[in-house]
Amino acid sequence: MQKVIREKAIELLRSGKVDRVLGWKEGEFFYDQTPHLFLSPEEVERTFVYNGFSGANLSKYLVKEGLKEGVVAVFLKPCDTYSFSQLLKEHRIARDKIWAVGIPCEGKLDIELLRKMGIRGIKTIEEKGDELLVSTIYGEKTVAKKDVLAERCANCKSRKHVLYDELLGEEGEVLDSARFDQIEKLEQMTSEERFAFWQNELSRCIRCNACRNVCPACTCEKCVFDNADSGIASKAPASSFEEQNFHIIRAFHVVGRCTDCGECSRVCPQGIPLHLINRKFIKDINAFYGAYQAGENPDERAPLTNYSTEDMEPGDVFKKGE
């Protein structure tokens, strides 16, 4: 696939159809890729990569790219197109400045899972069907790909692109995902257990803002947490309960807009499963107000800008099964 994508990128640049290409490039380590803006076919040839570690959702970068002169080509995995579509719905992206190329995705890998297996000194990883050939400084190892899939990919919701200008490879389907299983597990805990769980997770937060900075729904001109006039501005983990406040408010700000792309958890340096908070909102929305997938349908009213006179009462949430 990398070869096909590189060729497409080069063709788009050479033909003058686009002026820039947004893609992925290896960082310090091969598994540590970063989004990169490619300006020439040569640069693409040299450094453009697409493989199991090209996890970054590039759609957020289009907000800024759309402000520049000329057209930018972007490569979007199925789940990225949901973010792209949601941003278009919110008028955040100049559509005519974007050439969106849909690309297939077989699921991205989580290097931490390999490390947890005790595999160290990784030099290269080769994908061979369902298996990964990992070569380390200590020799070679074969592991099953499904054991190394990032959580969001193991519970992938859709392999179908919502929109694109052109598509490389085959179109996939919306999947029957088990992504709410873990939420259900948490729901079944006692209140004390849940509190203990979240206290353990959220107390690790260092307020680095990586989750916010990567989130494709967080494209505000100025974030409320950076706005001294908002009354809730805060930049550091203060001595009270700022972390949780931050994460709840952030999650509430993206309710009905979060497409569940999972970038927040991917980038969290502390490994906090932040996606679970957003996903809880999604699960509740589906259960309370009917199935809704942000980014899927540009004409649909979002759950919080909509209502029914028959909606449940807040107290009813806890009446089930009691």
Next chain:
Amino acid sequence: MVFQYYPGCTLKTRAKELDRKARLCAEALGVQLEEIKDWQCCGGCYPVAKDEIATKLSAVRAMMAAKDAGTPVVTVCSACHNVLKRTNHDMQTDEVIRDRVNRYLKPDVPYAGEGEVLHFLEMLRDKVGFDTIREKVKNPLTGRKIGAYYGCLLLRPGKVMAFDDPENPSIMEDFITALGAEAVRYPYRNECCGAYLALEDQAITKKKSSAVLHSAKCAGAQEVITACPLCLYNLQKCGDDLPVVYFTELLFEALGLE
């Protein structure tokens, strides 16, 4: 065109003629009817009770066979049609029934009403097309005044059966017209014939059925067609001299198959 075919018990016993003629007509119209293997009797009437599962299983099995074959199931008997369609609707819409049936039958893939049921008449209208039939008619039934008798099972409940307008249907009239005859509309065509009360108290079924035929007669019908063996029985037994035949007989005749 290939369809799965669900003959039902009556067509295998008392009404073998119906079965034979339906198959021959289908063949003449370029339709291949494949009898579902090991089909079981649908039970004759749809079990209304929400807590009955066992009585729905044979219908579900037939529908699952159709789903596997990838073509709709065609029935000639309107009772079978009613049972299959309504049971299938339950499988589509009633979570409790669907769950219980699937737990009982344990199919590889749970069944959720993906199969499609067609009455022979629906097949003629929607798949073959009345215009095609019109072209294939060898002996047009010109000059004959025929009343269509729908009864209950084809039409009701209207939302589930989605067969035709339950109060003012037209499919059988269109069918009659396609065969070259004149269709006579009369108000009692969707009234009940007395159904299974025939077993217990023929006085009642006679009353109901003769009211139907009286209504048809008043409107000028010279003969009546029906799509249900039990309706046919009741109408024929009610003592009225108006001829009543199965709709396939008419088709058989018009297509010049004998």
Next chain:
Amino acid sequence: MQIEEKFEPTIVAFCCNWCSYAGADLSGTNRLQYPANVKIIRVPCSCRVNPMFILRAFQRGADGVILCGCHPGDCHYTTGNYYARRRMTLLFSMLDFLGIERERTRVEWVSAAEGAKFAATMNDFVATVTRLGKNRRLEDLRCKK
């Protein structure tokens, strides 16, 4: 004899100007008692209440927060309480998910004529929150581990 000091919770009540604030006034006019722990903040409509305000209250030491608005269908602004209802449903479900005691939050629809309901609601809510004791979980998650 040792007298144990009774826990006095801090309760913030957001009341919409048109129904619930008037309902609260009515319970005063009728001299219907409810505990002094309840402090009311007047907002134009229940839909003015930002989840931020509720979190803020807990963060600054409130032990319970209640939101009162017009009955669904009777909103002065036609639709405000419908939006509020969805927002609070999701917020409260989330707080519960994070392990915050669900009894600390409540939404109640109180019309301008329901002075008695307002007082009864507040009595009940204060009693519930008093039983729960001091709000510790929401106040700080990080430092008091």
Next chain:
Amino acid sequence: MQRIGVFVCWCGSNIAATVDVKAVAEALGKEPGVVYFEDYQYMCSEEGQNKIKNAIRDYKLTGAVICSCSPRMHENTFRKAAAAAGINSFMVEIANIREQCSWIHKDKVSATEKAIILGRAAIAKVHLNAPLTAGESPVVKRALVIGGGIAGIQTALDIADAGFEVDIVEKKPTIGGKMSQIDKTFPTLDCAACILTPKMVDVAQNEKIRIFSYSEVDAVKGFVGNFKVSIRRKARFVDEVKCTGCGLCTEKCPQKKVPNEFNLGLDQRRAIYIPFAQAVPKVATIDADYCTMLKTGKCGVCSKVCAAGAIDYKQKDTFVEEEYGAIVVATGFNPIELKKYDEFAYSQSPDVITSLEFERITNAAGPTGGTLLRPSDGTHPKKIVFVQCVGSREDGGGCGKTYCSKICCMYTAKHAMLTREKYPDTEVYVFYIDVRTPGKSFDEFYRRAVEEYGVHYVKGMVGKVSPENGKLMVRASDLIEGKQLNIDADLVVLAAAIEPDQSARPLATMLTASMDTNDFFTEAHPKLRPVESPTAGIFLSGCCQGPKDIPETVAQASACAAKVIGLLAKDKLTCNACVAHSSEMLCNGCSTCEKVCPYGAISYEEKEFRMPDRTTRVRRVASVNPAVCQGCGACTVACPSGAMDLHGFSNRQIMAEVDAICK
């Protein structure tokens, strides 16, 4: 930093008996920013107000906190006092220490403590208050009435009577609406035309009223006091000014086979027509769907016979742009389609008719000249069955309506009574579920039908109607007697449910006026503001708001006119000062706020901004129309970026109150 004065009221003993007012005043006096405090027996009295005014002047106060009764009582009083002393009236906040403190607590210690906290919250808020000025907007002194039925006519006449200009837009060629099709009116049985047509003439002759007949509203812009409306005048192919209404063309037109909609298709008219003799304006209209000349270019008879030279086959739709201060919706109703009710054989027999068709058959100007005859064979019916509640009061999910159509019980009693009066040999059955006759002289009217005219009222619904041998066999149950009836009727009349006109829904979208699930317009308040839409400047008249009969419609129409006159009488509208406002630098342009605004007060525009890096950028930003915003605040919470805030109840103000209470 504000200079704040605190004024604690005793309210006689109402407050002072349970709250230590001196302690409150002193405690609050220590709060930052408070430069003056005072307590007094009655702050709302002349003397009390003077104390406030004097303190404002003497201590150069910038804000005031009054600890007193509910703001619902005296907020205005204190605001006016503050304004009189020279500070902005919105710099005053009330701490409610009576209704929400002294009156509900008995323990003086805790009540005093609470009063201090409430005072602190008010002080914290005042610190963040800013002077507010309510905006003003001019009022265009002209009203638009959409729909020219009895509702629209009455509203227009009343508004014109007060001296304001009114335009009526009517989509049909003539005004008059449903009432012009009706024969007699209940409960007085006077003839509808006799009371309606004089009003139609009044409209035509009133200098203040313009009629745009055969026209529709095409687009609406603007807001209360300043609507800009585009009206499409559909081509009628006849010059309205030249046409004298002589009607010669309508007699000579060779195309005779056009279903006459005024008689509900019971007879036929020509391709060029005047709907009825008293039409206003009395001008002919060519039906383009049927006119041979317009379709094939061959004919031209009407043009030849028209002495006035009014026929113009080349006429095109034209548009009128006009400004209005208020818009009245009077789009009315229609009976529902009865295709889905074929158990009553409506589409199977011409002798099964709707009540409105019955009106036409009994109307002297109708297709039978007022003689009651069966549509099928023109014979006189000897047995008539009326069926009530057809399509009304149904459970959702069916094709019917969930509501009671309200007018059917009464008009059916009227039909039954009139039939028995004119044709005593005709037997009349009315099948009812309930007979609903609330209204002046209504139940008496229904009783007369039963007692004096011998109408058979049967409790029970008709199950099936079967046309047979020229008769209609009606099978029904008589629930009182407990038997099934079979009646061989000659005519069956169905009381079809009524529904809002189809044009209402798109119109509501244009007006940003809200509707219920049945497409009836919703009122600003179901009890207290029944003739206004929640959208400012939009008023509701007649059945567009809900089913109603003529007396009710006219009453509502006049009430609606009174509201419109009240608005148009103002030269300027004072807007609500506590309105939402968007910070352009923070706005993302995402349109979320726009979706939750019940008033359509928020719009978006592309604006050029100079960015910190000196480039310019065109951004999509929200702007709030302060004349339309009512200040609910729904948008402020919906806004993800915190750009939207509310004057008088800002995020920071409310959070300051929260902080003060939780301290």
Next chain:
Amino acid sequence: MEQKNLKEEILRISGVNPRKCMKCGKCSGTCPSYEEMDFHPHQFVYMVESGDIEPLMASGSLYRCLTCFACVERCPRQVEPAKLIEAVRLTVIRQQGQNHLKPDQLPGMLDEDMPQQALVSAMRKFAK
């Protein structure tokens, strides 16, 4: 079975909510078996609702409903009286020995043209 449980059982089997009924009588107005019944469809609805169920269970009307669904089709409130009648009948015939139709009765009832369908459906309606 207790009166209350009986009602609950019938409502559960039928899935019908008799409170939706507005007592218009359209079901009875349309019922083709009206003349054969002591209790008519609308009476089934309100008698079940009021818990007056035993007279219904003892009534021959249970075996006169044709399940033609005319009442279900035409009910303006979607009450579905036929389903209630069926449920009452089931509570009777599900009791041991309460079958209305017994297999040994059958031979006497048949003639040579009688379709199987009549047999199976009658057995299903009247016996367990």
